[in-house]
Amino acid sequence: MFEAAGTTAHRLASGSGGWVERLGDDAMISHKNDAALAELITGLQKWSAESGWTPVRIFTRFLPLKNDERISPILRSGDATLPPTAVVTEAGIRYGLDFAAGYSHGLFLDQRLNRAKLGMLRPKRVLNTFAYTCSFSVVAARAGAETLSVDLSRKSLDRGKQNLALNGITETGHRFIADDALDLLPRLENRGERFDAIILDPPTFSRGNSGRLWQVEQHFEDLVNAALMVAMPKCAILLSTNCTKLDPVALERRSRMCAKIKRRAVDYVRTASLIDFPPGHGASTLWMMVR
Ligand SMILES: C[S@@+](CC[C@H](N)C(=O)[O-])C[C@H]1O[C@@H](n2cnc3c(N)ncnc32)[C@H](O)[C@@H]1O
Structure with a gap:
């Protein structure tokens, strides 16, 4: 199959x-x-x-x-x-x-259906934050999008560039920025950059720029609020986390508050379950669709 x-x-x-x-x-x-x-x-x-x-x-x-x-x-x-x-x-x-690059080999298999959905949405401009090896950017690029991939790790972004090349895609129209996503988002907003799909798949914990602690449970709203400021009408925003305390119900409840504060009307689309992942395995994910 x-x-x-x-x-x-x-x-x-x-x-x-x-x-x-x-x-x-x-x-x-x-x-x-x-x-x-x-x-x-x-x-x-x-x-x-x-x-x-x-x-x-x-x-x-x-x-x-x-x-x-x-x-x-x-x-x-x-x-x-x-x-x-x-x-x-x-x-x-x-x-x-x-297999020698660290704990993770480079592709999170539990995001398969979300990658497929992103490709099917055929967005024009995609912002892939916490991009890691840029698998979402590769799918978007294949579907004809311009992409901006952001990750603290330059090494991971270099692997993202190699993934584009592996698929015969040049870097034209694809940008890679090694930076803290939380710092970059307001700068993108000020520069007038807007996107029709945004990937938010942060780690549960990390140290950002200048040692700042990122904790998804605590900072989730900051991220969603900042993303909403660079979202075009009809933007699809993927909310994803491995934090066991944030299930799709919590993702919806918390992001709905952000949308209300930012005065954006939103709908939600759940990802179908993966045939090879039992319930409770894999990230909690949800698409927030801006109207
Ligand atoms: C869970 S992985 C993301 C997986 C990716 N979405 C995928 O499907 O392949 C988390 C990534 O976030 C990056 N990261 C951690 N803190 C960050 C921050 N504050 N700003 C940008 N990237 C960060 C890490 O370097 C790592 O590559």
Whole structure:
């Protein structure tokens, strides 16, 4: 089913102790403890025997309770002399992964349907904040949009540029700004920049410019208010978070207050559930559609 849709990056299994992802020719097992790892390896072997698909390499990644204990995945089986990179496809679009770049390989699979929706909206100008490796910008660019990708990490934006190139897209009409999204948004507003789609997918915690602490629970309204100031009429704004305290109901309730304050009429569209993610796995997401 995924292959037929041009997608080689998806979950193969999910459980309470972790999950298994197919990533092109490779597989990655994310696990909370050794018992879960052993169970997921056995599951992958069984699935492999039944489906006829055998991963070239298996990477494993420990899921710690604390963010500052996060480490890069390790190669568990396969050729250690190969570069720790891969190219996967999603709906025919190519994305580069790097298993040695840190805890995350470069593509958040739970955003698959939101990326597809962005492409279907065919926006003209897209602002992708907290852009990471710019997967949303690549989809928008493929659909003909001009994009502005913003992330604190220049390295991540460089990977975003490589993702554009992987899809044969030049950087013309695509800007990359390494900055704090909260600082940049008011500057964009003052410069008169306006967008018809805006991606807001911030981390739960981070340190922004000059060490400022970002906490999504506390600063969510600041972000939505600033985004509304650069939103064109009919702008689609993706609200997304991994913070377990902010489910789609809370995202709607809190962003509705922002829209009221900024005097913008809005409607909401829920994302359909992903076939390979059980309830409770993946980010909470919601589209806020400005009228
Ligand atoms: C959850 S990831 C975003 C994932 C991305 N939306 C995607 O689907 O691939 C969070 C990103 O936010 C960036 N970041 C953290 N704090 C930031 C800030 N204050 N301003 C801009 N980017 C920030 C991080 O460098 C990281 O790349």
